[in-house]
Amino acid sequence: MVICHCYTDASHVSFHASLRSAAQMLFQRIEEFFDRFFGGSSNPLRHLGAMGLYFLWIIVGTGLYLYSVLDTSINGVYNSIGHLTREQWYLGGVLRSLHRYASDAFILVMALHLVREWAYGRYYGFRFYSWVTGVPILWLSYVSGISGYWIVWDRLAQFSAIASTELLDWLPIFSEPAARNFLTPDSISDRFFTMLVFIHLGIPLMLILGLWAHVHRISRVDYLPSRQMMLGTLATLLALALIKPALSDAPADLAMVSTQLRLDWFLLFIHPLTDVTSPAMVWSMLIAATALLFILPFLPHPKAEPVALVDQANCNGCSRCLADCPFAAITMAPHPSRPGYKIAIVAADLCAGCGICAGSCPSSTPFRSQERLVTGIDMPQLSVNDLRQQLEAKLSRLGGRSRIVVFGCSHGAKINALSSTDTAVISLACTAALPPAFVEYALRGGADGVMLASCRSGGCHYRLGERWTDERLNGRREPRLRSKVPLSRVHHLFASDNDNKLLAEALKTFRNRIENQQADDDPLPPYFRRNSYHA
Amino acid sequence: MPKAVAIVGQIVLYGAFAAFIGYFATYPRYRPIPDDAALIKLSMSHLGGRECRKRTPEELENMPRNMRAPLDCPRHRSDIKLEVDLDGQPLFSTIMQPTGLSKDGVSTVYKRFQLKAGSYRLSVRMNDNLINPGYNHVKEEQITLKPAQVLVIDFNPDKGGLFFRQ
Numbered sequence A: 001m002v003i004c005h006c007y008t009d010a011s012h013v014s015f016h017a018s019l020r021s022a023a024q025m026l027f028q029r030i031e032e033f034f035d036r037f038f039g040g041s042s043n044p045l046r047h048l049g050a051m052g053l054y055f056l057w058i059i060v061g062t063g064l065y066l067y068s069v070l071d072t073s074i075n076g077v078y079n080s081i082g083h084l085t086r087e088q089w090y091l092g093g094v095l096r097s098l099h100r101y102a103s104d105a106f107i108l109v110m111a112l113h114l115v116r117e118w119a120y121g122r123y124y125g126f127r128f129y130s131w132v133t134g135v136p137i138l139w140l141s142y143v144s145g146i147s148g149y150w151i152v153w154d155r156l157a158q159f160s161a162i163a164s165t166e167l168l169d170w171l172p173i174f175s176e177p178a179a180r181n182f183l184t185p186d187s188i189s190d191r192f193f194t195m196l197v198f199i200h201l202g203i204p205l206m207l208i209l210g211l212w213a214h215v216h217r218i219s220r221v222d223y224l225p226s227r228q229m230m231l232g233t234l235a236t237l238l239a240l241a242l243i244k245p246a247l248s249d250a251p252a253d254l255a256m257v258s259t260q261l262r263l264d265w266f267l268l269f270i271h272p273l274t275d276v277t278s279p280a281m282v283w284s285m286l287i288a289a290t291a292l293l294f295i296l297p298f299l300p301h302p303k304a305e306p307v308a309l310v311d312q313a314n315c316n317g318c319s320r321c322l323a324d325c326p327f328a329a330i331t332m333a334p335h336p337s338r339p340g341y342k343i344a345i346v347a348a349d350l351c352a353g354c355g356i357c358a359g360s361c362p363s364s365t366p367f368r369s370q371e372r373l374v375t376g377i378d379m380p381q382l383s384v385n386d387l388r389q390q391l392e393a394k395l396s397r398l399g400g401r402s403r404i405v406v407f408g409c410s411h412g413a414k415i416n417a418l419s420s421t422d423t424a425v426i427s428l429a430c431t432a433a434l435p436p437a438f439v440e441y442a443l444r445g446g447a448d449g450v451m452l453a454s455c456r457s458g459g460c461h462y463r464l465g466e467r468w469t470d471e472r473l474n475g476r477r478e479p480r481l482r483s484k485v486p487l488s489r490v491h492h493l494f495a496s497d498n499d500n501k502l503l504a505e506a507l508k509t510f511r512n513r514i515e516n517q518q519a520d521d522d523p524l525p526p527y528f529r530r531n532s533y534h535a
Numbered sequence B: 001m002p003k004a005v006a007i008v009g010q011i012v013l014y015g016a017f018a019a020f021i022g023y024f025a026t027y028p029r030y031r032p033i034p035d036d037a038a039l040i041k042l043s044m045s046h047l048g049g050r051e052c053r054k055r056t057p058e059e060l061e062n063m064p065r066n067m068r069a070p071l072d073c074p075r076h077r078s079d080i081k082l083e084v085d086l087d088g089q090p091l092f093s094t095i096m097q098p099t100g101l102s103k104d105g106v107s108t109v110y111k112r113f114q115l116k117a118g119s120y121r122l123s124v125r126m127n128d129n130l131i132n133p134g135y136n137h138v139k140e141e142q143i144t145l146k147p148a149q150v151l152v153i154d155f156n157p158d159k160g161g162l163f164f165r166q
């Protein structure tokens, strides 16, 4: 059974849906272009959240240094930053530049991360929580970033402070216009400055808490990019810091306005936007955009997949499903009927319906004589029993010189086109939903080779599927493919839905390899369930 | 793909990333006002007068002895009327309302005007207690604004009422 990802009302595809899928197509193409150079595990576009966290740690580290050496009084700060930039350019200056450029990079990857999650349709259902907790992070990021520019107390700081307070004054929050604080040089005080530093340190703290909440409901969070990515990114930022060090403008002078500013467009774009529109317009846009982000998960979207169901009698409490579930949807509780044992519990609102748990359960092995295979945790849309029946039926119809079974996933390369007399195809929600014992079962049930077509590395719709499949096949993760199974008869391909040519070629190469292989290097005895049952 | 090509590709892409960040961190330059412009900022925060009423002798007669104040002053403050002229032409006029639920707070205004640098006759009139006619605060002066200069019109009773500050 191929799981339907079509819209509930197929005759009507909304503007939003077509915009989204166009964005997805574009994003995916660019991402796959990056794959060529970086590979999936070090492709920054596939790890934007982790990149964001990495930039945040750079910001926090460099920020703490700056805070410890700067004189944060209204009269001292400008000179002390200037001194640091000139006299200690090799350390303080570089750290200042890193602080600034990492902030810009943070904003950039955050925006890309948001667009990517939206484009791939990862904002509703079981991802609702991640999406909604992401929205306040946008606000917190901007407040921390903008307030950072004020601390320098140069002309740019002055401009941003006045423009921001003028914007805030449009809202009925202060009894006196906040912009009055910046009328004349003597109208600002050290107290204001202390408050500013407090905001610039306090909001990022809230941001970190917010991010903790943001990733709270998924497991094995991509907390940091790969080493290669971290080194590459740091080297890039360092080079930028040396080539174009962050500098201050002239010192603030409230008796003057600047006629030309070196504006940071990532963080301060809001000021020109206010100038060309109006505070009312900007607030309306900000509020509308925020509301839209919150509403997005409630707009029409594909129906949720049925969730995993646990079978009391077949769950032995081994916790493998808990270890493999990418969405932290599983917890363990005391078994209701077997004292001393545990049982898996599925939180329906977190479950993605990916079936990865069914693929991890030791009870999912097809080498069981029961007529109806019942496992510990299973998917209503394609149960392990359905899968075995489908496989058996397809195996019995296979013919030709080399009979190959291809297991694929509904988000990756389109395997259905490969179906022919010597090739059986079976599509799952994710290749990790396939218990590895099925590979052995297929080989012993008449197949000469088994190919698994997972998504590209880092491209699994369910976050971890391609990784788990790879580790299980290579014996690095439970449930392992038994070591007796000759790996020469198994091929694991990583391909996206743009890689259909690659898929066809991989099958051809695999077939050649099998056909040129000695028959006797296959030590597996045949296994036919019905025969063995009667024997 | 050969490893060397992949590495070159990575360097190019990281370089593009750095160029993008580095460029938009300071470019394009932003010009909030034209080179030959100056600003006048009108900003005040002032408590309007109270609209007191003289009590009639009969009223006072009917009140307890210890409460016989000659004036009846409500809590709320008067609106403040403000007019600004530039070279004899009206530039701005407003009636500022007191803040606070019972209208007993300060009245405020904050307004920014951009003009060409040069010399102007600036006059400001204010009435902070509308029970009285006319304007009880007036300030008029010939001003010269250099490019990019900010002139502030403010009010401070301790500094003699309305004042300009450059």
Ligand code: HEM
Pocket: A048, A049, A050, A051, A052, A053, A106, A109, A110, A113, A114, A117, A122, A123, A127, A130, A131, A132, A133, A134, A135, A137, A138, A211, A214, A215, A218, A220, A221, A222, A223, A293, A463
């Ligand atoms: C710079 C700020 C942000 C950082 C550092 C960040 C970080 C992360 C990280 C590390 C993950 C986990 C990725 C994984 O392990 O697969 C994640 C997931 C996610 N983020 Fe963000 N995030 C940020 C802002 C946002 C924003 C603004 C949104 C959208 C409003 C958002 C939406 C999501 C969604 C929907 C997921 C779930 C992905 C999934 O389940 O596959 N994030 N984020």
Ligand code: SF4
Pocket: A307, A308, A324, A325, A326, A327, A328, A329, A330, A346, A350, A351, A352, A353, A354, A355, A356, A357, A358
């Ligand atoms: S179907 Fe996927 S998300 Fe749901 S419990 Fe199983 S592994 Fe977790």
Ligand code: SF4
Pocket: A310, A314, A315, A316, A317, A318, A319, A320, A321, A322, A343, A344, A360, A361, A362, A363, A376, A377
């Ligand atoms: S993997 Fe299977 S047996 Fe193990 S805890 Fe999960 S459902 Fe139970």
